Amino acid sequence: MIEFTLNGQTVRTDDDPSTPLLWVVRDTFKLKGSKFGCGAGLCGACTMHIDDAAMRTCLMPISAVAGRQVTTIEGLGTLDNMHPLQTAWVEASVPQCGYCQSGQIMAAAALLKSNPSPTEADVDAAMSGNICRCGCYGRIKGTILNVAQQSLAHNAAQEQKA
């Protein structure tokens, strides 16, 4: 029995400890937003946050997340209460087929959390493990940079008020 926190809730599973986190989340906990693309940590479609770091979960056994905080796209924001990246993603019509976008957004959210004002090179470095077969890279990059800029401006305005 392995216990971890999934989107703020404590969960337990008796899935084999070697089962990759992705499949436990999809098949056992029925959260389907995180995707399977390569099974080899090469495409990023399965990206979740483990504690605050973006991790590939298609290879990561659940034994490695015992006691840790796992956040999936479902825990980042919802249709009614989107994360600022998700709102911006919609406004810029970033997705095409959309299959990679959960992973893209989770990778982007982790980047902005650790580096609120990334350069273009920072975004390239953080996002180049996430494949988009439809080729939405320009919009993904532009949207991340815009959100970073807006949130910096927002924070500066808040500070001025205070």
Add this chain to the structure above:
Amino acid sequence: MSAMNMSRRQFLKTTGILGGGLVIGFSITGCSSNELPIRLAPQGFVPNAFLQITPDNGIRFYCPRDEMGQGVTTGLGTLIGEELDVHPKNMEILFAGVHSDYKNPDFGVQGTGGSSSLKAHYLQLRQVGANTRGLLVAAAAQDLGVAASAITTHDGHIVVAGKRYPYGQFVQTAATLEAPTEAPLKSNAEFRYIGQAFARVDAAAKSTGTAEFGIDIDIPNMHHAVVRRSPVAGAKLKSVDKTAALSMPGVTDVIEISSGVAVVAEKYWQAKTAAAKLAPVWAEVALSQVNSSDIRADYHRAMQQDEGVVDTDEGDIEAGLATADHIVEAEYWAPFLAHAPLEPMNAVVRIENGEADVWSGTQGIVAAQGLVSRFSGIPLEKVRAHNTYLGGAFGRRGTLTHVIETTEVAVASNKPIHLLWSREDDIQNGVYRPASLMKIKAGVKNDGSITAWQAKRVGGNITPKTLQNMMPALFPGLNDGTIDFMVGLSRDVFAGWMVDHASVEGLYEDYDTDNKTVNHVTVEHDIPLTFWRSVGHSYTSFAKEGITDELAEKAGMDPVAFRLRNTQGNPRLNNVIRVAQQHMLAMQPAEGRFLGFAAHHSFATDVAEIAEVSVVGKTIRVHKVTCIVDCGIAVNPDIVRAQMEGSVMFGLTAALYGDLELAQGAFQQSNFHDYPILKMREAPQVEVIIIDSGTAPTGVGEPGLPPIAPAVASAVYQATGQRLRSLPLKIA
């Protein structure tokens, strides 16, 4: 009268009347297959196959084409919404099930591809929208006691003297009236939604993980299946020891199926782990002896020795060559490629009480229905086929062997089955873009006119294999023998009598010349082939544009001016090149960067691309691509831009990396480490310029791809002096 108790006769009358126009072509035979696969809402009104309107003003649009990223739900929603006067964002857009009314008007079957959707449905869905609006206006006139001429409409509302009434208020009356069949369509100047760059309607679902793809389907008691297949296409299972897999946790069945051996378990990872324990032994087939070097050698031999089949023979090629001041001749190579959509192939099949359901993201849901019927023995009308979002397709999801596999496993295991391919399965057991060896010999005068164009292509054809895949699906009643006969016939016809047009399309059409021949030599090695984004154009553009650069150089002309000179017979392409030239002249590439140009006509659309490239050592880096496109009316200009951006990236992956190598009949690449996809850090900035047009829309999903490889190759030549004639591009 509510739709729930609407009599069948009234229902058919309503649909028949609305659909009576030529462009819609409803059949009202009254047979059971004519029932619309629409779930009626309480009091819902279904005026035709495409719409349901509820009293609370819910407006549902049943989108007849498949959403694989190209934005078809937004695009087709815009067409019907324009004339119905409803913003697509205020519709609930659902994927249509199987029904003859949902046929692609260009294909005659329910299929999505060939960059056809907006072109094919442009008038049809607008007419349906206009007729339905006309019906609602008539109902409102009756209910409100005003003249129809006093009514206008706005975004789902009837408007009378400034007061707004939701459409839903009039559906009960509308159901009793006859709808117009040829309600007038808006002029371009009246468009409210067509031409506007609003956000895609599926962006929110796709940004929150809530868009449902085939892989996400989860039904009660569903079991998971993983299949082991031969690494060599077509090789059958000889033997397998099932013991080790059967003893693994969660495993319920190990089943031999037509493509190999399937392991069924309660969960995917259990099936996956158990399948790895199997050591199946495969029979040998002719392909088992074939290596990549054999294919290249066979193609070269055919190029030199076989005349092949004549596709085009205009003017006098020898006379044309004789009058040339310069002759160029070169061979071009393009490899086999996998599509590698990010969502691997999958399907869910449930068979219960003599009925079946199939869920899968396909480019032709009718084919999924046909295959389930054929391989389960359940009559077609008892198979419900449900489409989902497609996690990329690019031509790959027209071949549905995974639906056959899922059906076979569901029948044999007597369980609802979710079957999923791995990435390795996708790259090694798929259907492929054919490899091609192309040769063009052309003559040019010093004044820049092309005197002769002699083209030849050697390779496999996609049509026979596509027939083999599609016929069992589209004609479930045809027996295997008949299908084998017809597939064999098509193979023979294309090898010896006529040219499969997809094999040579784009190799010769774009530039003016009086003397032109195109020959084709079919050489097959039993590798399954199919459409791959932009099909023949994906490789022919590389040869055609490459030789054009060489002709320009011989004539001492700028390559863009040369193309302008030689597109007098092709005014729209000429205009695109002219606009591109203006942009190119204004560009000032930094030191070490070079501009390459290419243009191509495909899917009725004209595209020119300018690639800004640097070469450092052996690395080709594409910094920026400027894309000029004329696709008629851009129904949603932002989606046109997105498709051009995406086509450039897809084409760059092929231009820079795409290669599959065959050893003893098995493809050697297996995953994204050795079959790489362009990454963000390698992706160029893409600027898209859309030519303003008032003519009907033409293709958008594919035409952005063909020019990119030759544009990059052209820039590489300027940077290095090397003419690269083989894909992927490698600096010598």
